[in-house]
Amino acid sequence: MATSWAEHEVKALLREAGIPVPRGVLSLDEAGSLTPPLVLKAYGPSLVHKSDSGAVALGLDLPDISGAAADMRTRLGERVAGFLVEEQVPPGVELIVGLVRDPSFGPLLLAGLGGVFTEALRDTAIRLCPITESDARAMLASLRGSRILYGWRGGDPVDVDAVVKLLMTIGGPGGLWERLSLGEFELNPVIASPSGVVAVDARYLPAPMPSGQGDPGPLVDFSALFEPRRVAVVGASATRPNFGNMFLEFYKTTGIPLVAVHPSAREIDGVPAVPSLKDADVDYALVAVPAERCADVVRQAGGVPYVQVMSGGFAEAGNPQLEAELLAAARESGTRLLGPNCMGVYCPRGRQTFIGGGLGPAGTIALVSQSGGLAGEVVKVGERRGLAFSRVATVGNSVDVTPAELVSWLSDDPATQAIGLYLEDPRDGRALFSAISGSRVPVVLLVGGRTSQGQRAAASHTGGLVSDARVWEALAAQAGAALVTSQDDLIGILHYCQSHASRPAPEEGGVLVVGPSGGASVLAADVFSRAGVELAALPDAALDDLRALGLGVGSSLANPLEVPVGPRGRPDLVRETVTGIVRRQPYGDVVAHVNVQSFFTYGTSAEPLLEYARRLSRAQDALETRITLVARNAECAPAGVVDEVRAIVSGIPVYTSMEAAAVAVAAGRRLLGGNDGAA
Template structure:
């Protein structure tokens, strides 16, 4: 019999004894080590019967031919056991015994499983079970522990959810019983939590759901290899109280080792990563974003390199603090004074741009420098995990916090921080945490070009020490930040990120790289990403109310809308009113909003006094153009909002910029239209207005910038396409729903 402490497969009957202790129904059954004893063992069971062999190599029993169903008597069960033994022995498979059970009646087959993700920890899965698991892959995921709402949402997400409700006259399954199974496995105090680190995979497949309840007819548990000291099956359960299946506690040697000051308790992931400030309290990142002094390591006195580039960046940005270059012999580089070492440099922030193999020694010299950023690549992202571990150890020895490696650094206009050439943009209230320095620079510069303003931007690269979760907690409490963007590939400590996202009350929106199969391979080469299943991000987003976008431009657009409307109290509703010219554009708008999960609620059923030429409906087509009244949209939307029983929380107004210059000779009517949209927003305190400038590239140079400036001054974000606007609005509505749940 498989011992619970042994790595590998735990016998099915042991796992069923475990889950039955958590209230999960399993078939009546009994075990015997010998095929000859199966008939006697099955004598108290009611046919039809099932016989299964178990042993250390039997992970997928059906594939191995170790299962027989529909057996009409104990004698027939014994013959089936003998046949199984003959087939498995011929295949070289070891058998430890046989499980005989009463066969459960047919029903809807569901899988309930759990795996341990290397970053996010335990994750529970539910889906269509049996053979459908592999054929359809119709599953939903959540991070453990789950709530009852999580369990019901998981079932509702399944494409085959209708099977549980009964089809073509078949009775509905007991969905409440299935919810209880999910909670017993993945809820607080459930199977997964009780197993701790003692499993790699856990599976009930299938759980047969009928109108009378839910029964787990198969169960599988894989233990880690080698097992960790704290990886024991929970006790007490009856089948583990005797013989080889007795559930052990800590051994006397382990108890003595701990008592004598030997092996300390296993630290949490965050503690293992050292992501704590002085005194084990939260890290204060003030000087990361506003350093009083900056040192650049790696600038050359002879040949310009990355170090010289960063010296130029700080000088061009007008950095007013102490700026020094670290060089063993030079007195100055590019007009910046030099110091021979980081030791005693008198700075808050050091930027290291030397070859990867030299970085650990440089970091060891940084004692007294609160924050060290390693720009250099060549660590875990290229397979050099040992070198990265040495770098982290060097940071621990020096008592510094490490940003990176493989990252560009920090941008904070108010604090003088930069990793981008040229003058910084104006300080704002948008923050960004990014695992890609290049992408962060693009978001900042493109965003600033569109009128966005940033408070703090941190690139973290491989996140070997300072990671997204810790920075998110800091920015959540930062008075100068109102909205936070994330670009992530591998958060390193996904569980800490999950907890931080659940705690933050400010709007957060995320772009995740590596969610596709090809993208995941690229992420592995980029930052050594370890997230095993892209669906985990969807689960995290739904559990934390995190909007996910799929493109850089959508991240910028969502940050724009969330920033401009951060203080606006908008009802949580999927309803959107779309207003603009062109019936074709309206049809395409309807398609775009549908894809974004938004709802085009019908217009109020009263006389709205619509202008001549208007085509009523939602989207609403009205004659907006160079010869139309610029305030037409404002008058129409105001009338609709007053007549609506529940005003639309979002209004998306679009205009064809090209028409103003094809059928007109001046930008003035278009600018007047933008002013009118701004006035509309000022008059609608409980509604968000977004403006779509379709075909904006047709406008003469400078006109689009002027339109954006007019709209932004009134708190209206602008977009070049209805699709981009719909994505931003959908992101805001995810935050609305979370806010409503928390009230």
């Protein structure tokens, strides 16, 4: 790594960029040109953290300078290469602003409370460069201590516009991030006051500038990956069933034209066989042979557009040389490689599968996953809950085909209305950021291992404060994706998008919650508040209508609205209630909840619940609002009843907890619009 720049060199760069810095001189003899109080700083290659090393003296008068310099030389010896004398900046709010290059995501901008508070409070925000002015303001507003900037307990507000200009000068289009070979770059502290900002301390540690990141490359047509004319399976055994044989059976159930590749057999499990992949005449080949043999197989794939290597044992198992050999083989044969260490592709309309049990319905939800096992769970659990998939690709180690490429293509795929992602190592995070930012459809992102790497060992506070989790949070915030923490929420938000992506809804409209039980309604208000969704008051004009329906007796008319729903209730009451409210005031979302348990504790049949579902489905067909159903306590229903409810309200997402519904509605409103009141 290159040697860090001396502070005065960094400040000359800042001054040239228009960033205010203190007046200073490099000669003690010239200190008389400055106005006390003064600051003396020693600099040298090993003096990275000057305050910790005792290389800074504050509040000096001119006669104090020589003595302070002599004392520093005595204590620090040969570490001192020279001295910088500056005018001391009046106190203000101390901030930190820094840049660091992430190995995958490229240049990142960090801003937060600085000085001694940087490590004590760790109150910072991160964004990927380049940022916009709205990004800069959002970074400042997200700080826990942001009220200090805007005036607190009688204090004067700082010049926030000057802080925003500083952030843009460093991390915006054409900013310093484009000119620096990062490394690490840090201003800490920056003194912010009502009159502007001054960068009091500056550090720059260059590093070689990597190349080739950030551009997903020319858009590839992945149609043949998901809808191949014919599929080959390499590795099925004629004598001892293995994974290859399992995939042959999966494919036989879909009816796709199929061929096995085997050096001697003429057929395997009723599937015709050819001796080599070059004889197969297919669009897609699945390879399930030991890792050390995979490269030889792929070299025979000339003319096959896509080869998927299911086998593991590559870089993830400590064998990067096998992975490099595999990629070279793909380049040599001219094929695109999916994997290695992945399960393959699922596409009902293309008869592609890696899962047993047959194909589900063709739909509009796409999924890209670095875990084949998790992708299988999302598909099967999602289909059980009503999801229907357009394209699913597992990419494993992503040595060739990357998540970024797939997202770019899926975004323009007419069959896809939303994309789910499960990632651990995106390979090229900068290209992924570009792909998600440019997506025309909502993207929901689940990331594994966000806490595994922890903080980087770094020379600056900036480097130490950047962690995997925070980078993903920044990417989601800037690119407009929904970042979730569980598989359940991934499925839930995709279900919301599937149900409502094409549904007309008012651009400005809040969330209305209706259902039985005062206690459940109170808890619902808390749940939606934690999800960042504000439940607006009911329109005054609708109150008389609600009383005419018999509501408000013994309870207040408020949002959440208590509506008696149960085996002895009127099944059409919720539809009438919602219709009466939304004709007085538009609502973007209506969350209807029922206590499933009550239908079987106070009733003897599922029919009242099913009839309620029918009436709710009619309301969704008639109203320009997005309806969500929460079937609380669903485990109390006999087997199959909730599945019947889902089938009846097929255009309405169904959740079994208020928490899951709140997460889906909050994220869905941000992704599809109508996010008033959402965080």
